[in-house]
Amino acid sequence: MTKFPTPSIDWAALSPELILLGGAAVCLLVPLFLPHAWRRHFCAFVSILSFVGAGAAAIALFQMDETATAIVADAINRDRLAELAQVLIAGSGLLAVGVSYAYVLRERMGEYYTLLLAASAGMCFFVAANNLMTMFLGLEWFSISLYILCAIAIEEPVSLEAGLKYLIVGSFGSAILLFGSAFVYGATGAIGFADIAAASGDADQLFLVTGLAMIIVGLGFKASAAPFHMWTPDVYQGAPTPVTAFMSAATKIAALVLTMRLLVTAFPSEENLWTISLAVIVCISLAWGNLGALVQTDVKRMLAYSSISHAGFLLMPIAVASPLGGRALMYYLISYAAMSIGAFAIVAARERELARPVTLDGMAGMGWERPGMGAAMTLFMFGFIGLPPAGLFIGKFYAFSAAVDRGWAWLAVVGAIATVVSIYYYLGVVRAMYFQPAAVGVASAGGSPSRELALGTSVLLAVVVTIGSFVAAQPLLDIATDAVSVLSFPH
């Protein structure tokens, strides 16, 4: 019998993914043996345990790993950058479970939580990727889970449409990424990130740069940066709101962390090309996202455009390619993820109350009817603008600081102007909630809605993270500094 050489596997380092996958398996199989009424509660409970477990495992690994190592035949990174991103993804998943709890799909709750856990596991794998192969595997892993999640409300045509659109456009993005990876491999003969950097000196520059450009495009699709954002508004609007809440936070974390890791590690000598390309993408995203959001009346669609503009703000520190920028990205992601899930959670709550899609008019009077939700939404909206006391204020401050520090004050000015434009639509929500009286016919669909304890807890946690990251900025920035210290930035 021929002995097939297998790499040694560091199981402990893979524990976040394994815990999530284990949870997914339990959610898929065990409910079959449970009474119907128990399934939803059981799956939510297992999901919470899995996310907490994965987060705890990632925190433990973060504590242990003072130096970065590559594991499983150098295919995967075991370092603090990946582990911090995994903590954030697990946290997003945890909040998303709270948002999802009151969301009832008759026959498919087991599948819903299974896919949620599987997508998170894929993202955790993706952010740790150390070569083009694991990167693509991770990408497809979480993307396919998300395609199905978007279409999981099969009774609703919009959900199906969202799933189909995401599938087609997302596959197109993945194909471009794969094609670009092939070019890079062809040019350098390497798939490991560090090996690509080492081999790039002798490589055919035409193929290498073409491949790099296609990889940026492919990752831009996932990060929903303009001009690769076309799917975002339709998918965010059509997908079930808890799914949108999860996607808006977790996909951004995964895509942006990997973008930074890949560009900094694999393409340091092409830095002059990708920094300026990213700066251009930043400007387009800021312009397109903000101008597009101005004219939206559907709140989910408006938040989708807002997420495009935030892709611009988040790519800004990556474009700067400095340690300060890396820190800015990681810190920004913490508060952005919390606020994004919180905002979609409140939209989800309102949606259930009204039993129809939430427009700006649908938010009318909500601030007075639901003081807690209204105050939280106000905090998120002012926070998205970048006003205190939301952590995003410091995130924006850091992103702008990184740009100014690099000598790109113009990029910070573009960001400031984009922020001015964004005021109009973010405050549109506050205006609807507090300034407009509740219109006739907007009253609750079925009398007083039940108090959604799980969703409320998620919103409360999001508020705590939002304000907490503002007050306790230093500890979080220290963590972000530790995480990005594994990368050697060109600036």
Next chain:
Amino acid sequence: MLTSILIFLPIAGALFVWIVPWPTPRAAGGAALLVALAELIVWVNRTLNFDYGNPGLQDEASHSWFSDLGVSYTVGLFDFSLWLVGLTVVVTTAAVAYGFWSGRERLGVYLGLLLFLEGATVGVFAAQDLLLFYVFWEAMMIPLYILIGVWGGPGRVGATIKFVIYTLAGSLLMLVSVIALGLSAGTFDMREIGESSSTWIFLGFAAAFAVKAPIWPFHGWLPDTYRESPAEVSAILSGVISKAATYGFLRIGLVFFPSVVADWRTVILVLATIGLVYGSLLAFRAPDIRGVIAYSSLAQVNLIVIGLFAVNDSGLSGALLQMVTHGLVSAVLFLLAGAVERRAATGDLSRLGGMARGRPILATTLITAGVIALAVPGSSVFAGEFLILNGIFTRGWGWAVAGAVAIVLAAMYMLRLISAVLHRDPGPAVTDAALDLRPAEISVIVPLVTVLLALSFWPAAITDHSFGGRPADSLGSRFEAAP
């Protein structure tokens, strides 16, 4: 520590008023009023114990916030900022009391927002870290937006959009400048930042201050906002918030950018002089009470800017005195405008008139405040304007002439306002059912007028107790000597 109490007592009070489930709105309002009075007592106590001979920072508190960029929570009071904090505290207390007695809807939320605004404004005057200054500066916006949008007049939605977009457009440019100045200095601590000669950084700051003050031609938001806000909020906006901008010019513009200020002085003086004359003329033509006060406020703030950019002892002292007295005068005038509007259901001057007959207290307070506002010799406003004109005269007699013309215009628009509201035949909107000021209103407005009269008798209370005797001492010898 005391400075932090001055900042966070009202903010904590606001949270207290919002979160506690009060049995009645009056109870919530009473709690808010108590918080405002407590803040007033803290400030008075501080004023009595302040060391006015000391030009440096007092009651400093400093904690690191995030160290890698050198950002900290650093607060403290200069003797001149103490007076601006006092202005904030006094006017807010009056506004809270007035709002309490006028029985606004959702009283607890309303008064809580006023308290939050108070804390943020005190923070602006006390912050000694650039980013902290910016945080408080932006934090002022949030309660103002909701206050105007929920409790404002019929055109409030348009007014809030204009207000917010104007002010945030200015302040986001300031954010870029804050970052650029802080990174180039290696710290955001305002006690340690040295001078900068960057024109762009200065202009970023100037954009924020010019919009918030506002200096002509950045005043597009002002008429709508002052007209549509509730009277108490207008009083705070024109009395206090505009002073945050002039304070910014003083604490940041003049201190960190002396050479740029010298280059740009003429431009700013020209704009401010145009604003002074333009505002005065529009105040003379405005068809309603709020319009007169709003445009007169525009003119007065531009006069303060002229005093600041004279950059000499007389100009600075005058500007500071004028900040405080104009703050009080315009607060009184806006509260009185609110009282008149409640009685006549309109502020339209053509439908008012004859309100003096049978309403002696309204007439007395309005005439007293109006006469002080038109800078009659002997009033505190006269003292301030005299110092400003004296200061700017050394920069060129032409500026002083323009300023003197504006004082004449001030007499014209103020007397027009007084006569249109109080004298002539009773207007169609004035009925016998419109009563004189009620005891509750008297208890708010008369103390403010009394403070104004006291400052008129003793303007040295402020001028001799600020800038450590001389501006040059207190701001670190950074001012050029007067020519």
